[in-house]
Amino acid sequence: MDDAPVAGAGRVTVDAAGLLCPLPIIELAKAARGLEAGTEITVICTDLAARVDVPAWARMTGHEFLGESETDGEGVALTVRLR
Amino acid sequence: MFLDASGSAPLTNRTLEAFHAGLADGWADPARLHTESRRARQLVDAAREALAEALGSRPEHTFLAHSPHAAIERVAAGIFAARRGRDRIVATAIERDATLHAADHVAAGNLTLVPVDRLGHVELDALARELAVPDVAFAAVQHGNHEIGTLQRLDRVAEATAAAKVPLLVDATASIGHGPAPEHWDAMVANPADWGGPAGLGVVAMRPRTRWLPAWPEGDDWAPGGVLVPAVLAAAVALQERLEQLDATTARMRGLVDRVRSTAAGWAGVDVVGDPNERLPHVVTFSCLYVDGEALLSRLDREGIAVGSGSACTTSTLEPSRVLASVGALSHGNVRLGLHPGVTEEQVSRLLALMPRVIADLRTEAGAPGLA
Numbered sequence: 368m369d370d371a372p373v374a375g376a377g378r379v380t381v382d383a384a385g386l387l388c389p390l391p392i393i394e395l396a397k398a399a400r401g402l403e404a405g406t407e408i409t410v411i412c413t414d415l416a417a418r419v420d421v422p423a424w425a426r427m428t429g430h431e432f433l434g435e436s437e438t439d440g441e442g443v444a445l446t447v448r449l450r
Numbered sequence: 451m452f453l454d455a456s457g458s459a460p461l462t463n464r465t466l467e468a469f470h471a472g473l474a475d476g477w478a479d480p481a482r483l484h485t486e487s488r489r490a491r492q493l494v495d496a497a498r499e500a501l502a503e504a505l506g507s508r509p510e511h512t513f514l515a516h517s518p519h520a521a522i523e524r525v526a527a528g529i530f531a532a533r534r535g536r537d538r539i540v541a542t543a544i545e546r547d548a549t550l551h552a553a554d555h556v557a558a559g560n561l562t563l564v565p566v567d568r569l570g571h572v573e574l575d576a577l578a579r580e581l582a583v584p585d586v587a588f589a590a591v592q593h594g595n596h597e598i599g600t601l602q603r604l605d606r607v608a609e610a611t612a613a614a615k616v617p618l619l620v621d622a623t624a625s626i627g628h629g630p631a632p633e634h635w636d637a638m639v640a641n642p643a644d645w646g647g648p649a650g651l652g653v654v655a656m657r658p659r660t661r662w663l664p665a666w667p668e669g670d671d672w673a674p675g676g677v678l679v680p681a682v683l684a685a686a687v688a689l690q691e692r693l694e695q696l697d698a699t700t701a702r703m704r705g706l707v708d709r710v711r712s713t714a715a716g717w718a719g720v721d722v723v724g725d726p727n728e729r730l731p732h733v734v735t736f737s738c739l740y741v742d743g744e745a746l747l748s749r750l751d752r753e754g755i756a757v758g759s760g761s762a763c764t765t766s767t768l769e770p771s772r773v774l775a776s777v778g779a780l781s782h783g784n785v786r787l788g789l790h791p792g793v794t795e796e797q798v799s800r801l802l803a804l805m806p807r808v809i810a811d812l813r814t815e816a817g818a819p820g821l822a
Contacts, residue, residue, distance in 0.1 A: 389782040389783060393740050393816055396739075396740065416782065418770075419775040420781050422778060423778055423781075427721050427739060
């Protein structure tokens with residue numbers, strides 16, 4: 368699976384579908400490295416533990432959790448804004 | 451070294467001796483009428499009396515069941531049956547699975563979970579709102595949480611349940627033997643294995659005013675077929691031993707957990723969960739970012755250190771721990787410590803000295819070096 372972040376205008380998507388915890392959080396943290404504050408990162412996850420872990424990650428690392436939304440396929444899309 | 455004593459603490463020599471004595475003297479069926487049976491019955495009655503006293507209950511309202519799970523199932527079913535017409539159960543979001551499964555079963559799915567705050571305290575306003583609807587059979591609120599250690603403010607909880615005239619079922623399975631027994635309850639459940647008694651026994655205490663009906667075929671018998679006499683005796687002796695040393699042990703456990711909490715809070719990407727002050731003296735959970743929980747437990751096990759975990763990765767269901775999710779903690783990389791009186795300062799020091807290297811190694815293995 369290609370887990371490289373897809374760059375947009377201040378928005379990045381990380382496809383962590385199929386990965387089990389803690390890998391989605393690791394991919395999220397790798398993607399966040401070097402990005403500027405204000406960037407929004409959306410992680411696509413099928414492991415539902417990520418619904419707990421992404422907000423907890425944001426709290427522990429000083430970023431902002433924006434919320435979750437449905438995806439076209441399986442799983443959820445979880446979005447954070449970097450600070 | 452064993453640091454996973456929450457729910458199953460090692461048995462002391464005195465407890466083992468009591469168990470042996472119970473086998474030697476209490477082997478007969480307590481339900482029969484001859485001398486041998488009378489001796490077995492006296493052992494159970496004396497042990498029940500001691501347990502009742504420690505729980506702040508009366509012996510005739512203190513019941514023994516075959517496990518904490520069986521105790522919770524029966525107390526839930528018994529109170530529910532006596533509250534005919536009130537068919538909903540209210541519980542905190544961080545109750546034990548055993549409580550929620552029992553409640554869900556007896557109320558046929560009519561179960562409302564009340565959220566807790568970041569430290570694990572039940573939201574009292576939300577609880578009062580639920581209790582205001584006059585369809586609640588009982589409210590289930592833990593005393594101390596088995597994963598994060600937070601103690602509920604049962605005085606405030608009991609004000610709310612009393613105002614609504616709803617019985618309060620308190621799960622004290624993680625707290626009895628680790629501090630004063632709770633005072634605010636209408637029914638209470640305790641787990642002898644948690645205070646160093648044998649596994650396979652549950653204790654229920656009811657207030658005389660609390661109404662319940664036998665929602666099972668055996669009438670007033672809470673343990674069909676009878677309880678294991680030596681287990682009851684050993685449970686009472688184990689609790690007695692804990693309570694004799696309570697102040698000293700509690701202070702020492704509290705100090706050790708304080709040390710774990712402050713040290714772990716200083717590690718990068720590590721979160722210490724639960725209320726730092728209003729908590730059980732001996733339980734603490736911390737969670738490590740980017741670390742696989744199962745790998746963490748296996749690694750510590752290879753180092754000769756037994757710890758617990760609430761990590762989703764270590765359960766077959768892959769469901770994140772409801773307790774950890776409810777307080778906004780990480781679902782992965784969790785270490786839960788449950789200390790017991792045999793744990794030494796040196797053992798805790800060894801764990802704390804080892805953890806940073808273990809965490810760093812596992813982050814490297816997971817492809818996450820230098821992220822925290």
